[in-house]
Amino acid sequence: MSTPAIILWPDGRTLPLQSHLRRDSRRWGIDLYVEGAHPYPLGRRATLHAGPARESVNNPARRVWMGLTGGSLPPMLRGPVAFTGPAGRDGNLAPLPAASADVIQRVANLLTGSVYTAPFTASAAQARGERTYQCDAHAIRRDRKAGRSAFVVLDGIGATPDVHHFVQRYAPRIAQEAVESGSPFQALMAARIAATADRLTPGATATAVVAVLDSQHSSVHIAWCGTTRAYRLSRFGAAIPLTADHVRAAQLHRHGLPAGGQAAQAWLASSIADGPIAQRFFERRRVPRLLLCTDGVYGPLERVHRLGPILDSTEDARGAAAQCVREAAAAAADPGNATALVVDLHL
Incomplete structure (x- = not known):
């Protein structure tokens, strides 16, 4: 069981993408959320797509990165990011594996509806x-x-x-x-x-x-x-x-x-x-x-x-x-x- 792709925002909100995954990211919607998306392969577990945004640091994405790679330190991720499956030999991206999607959702659930402290x-x-x-x-x-x-x-x-x-x-x-x-x-x-x-x-x-x-x-x-x-x-x-x-x-x-x-x-x-x-x-x-x-x-x-x-x-x-x-x-x-x-x- 798998899911196509997931957008993850800095506040923990997620959005599943339902379109087909192809090499050209604009065809399956990532460019609509992540401008200038750069892929970061995370082994067989996922590919993270992040852009050079000026927005808030995406700490949920950093936590997911560490969870999927066994604790390796991620680069500074800002703004929304996208997670897909790994790229095949033809360059097309596979759907996100269910186990990886579960890691993303668990991290997101910790922050969705977050309560902000004072003021x-x-x-x-x-x-x-x-x-x-x-x-x-x-x-x-x-x-x-x-x-x-x-x-x-x-x-x-x-x-x-x-x-x-x-x-x-x-x-x-x-x-x-x-x-x-x-x-x-x-x-x-x-x-x-x-x-x-x-x-x-x-x-x-x-x-x-x-x-x-x-x-x-x-x-x-x-x-x-x-x-x-x-x-x-x-x-x-x-x-x-x-x-x-x-x-x-x-x-x-x-x-x-x-x-x-x-x-x-x-x-x-x-x-x-x-x-x-x-x-x-x-x-x-x-x-x-x-x-x-x-x-x-x-x-x-x-x-x-x-x-x-x-x-x-x-x-x-x-x-x-x-x-x-x-x-x-x-x-x-x-x-x-x-x-x-x-x-x-x-x-």
């Missing part, structure tokens, strides 16, 4: 619903030296493989830029510039919300585009929106024009590709619990008035994220992609 705890949950592709994505990055943390949720526009690949690649990029610069607005602008020239997923885009915590400041900095939202939990147990959707109706209203019908209410006016990017600052003491989520979460839960009660009643971030997604799927008439990322701030 916050955070966790995310997702559901694909009845869609063919998961076109939501999330990412968390922390720079201990700079004292900054970044949280990102993307909601892909459309339900195609290109949109799936786009959000999986850009969520960690945006989080890394946000944690390095301290500005979620700058991170979204950088993503817009990169997406304009992106030849791997041309035309694909997403809505986004990004939050940054900085130990040097007493505020939470949020930036967003489109209809991906942020909420805070009030002391009275209510979910207070921190973002305002970028839809055509809102634009017309701001200019004193009739908002139009239901079509205008649903007409998306911004994304990573184009349109306005908004930002706001909030005092940290006013945000004991922060929720970043896609419309697959807030849409169903707002209709049944459960968003506030869930955030108020669950004990920790992991439970809150999981319950948001679980109840949203149960309340949705047509369950789709749903992502919730909950951050509990240690005040």
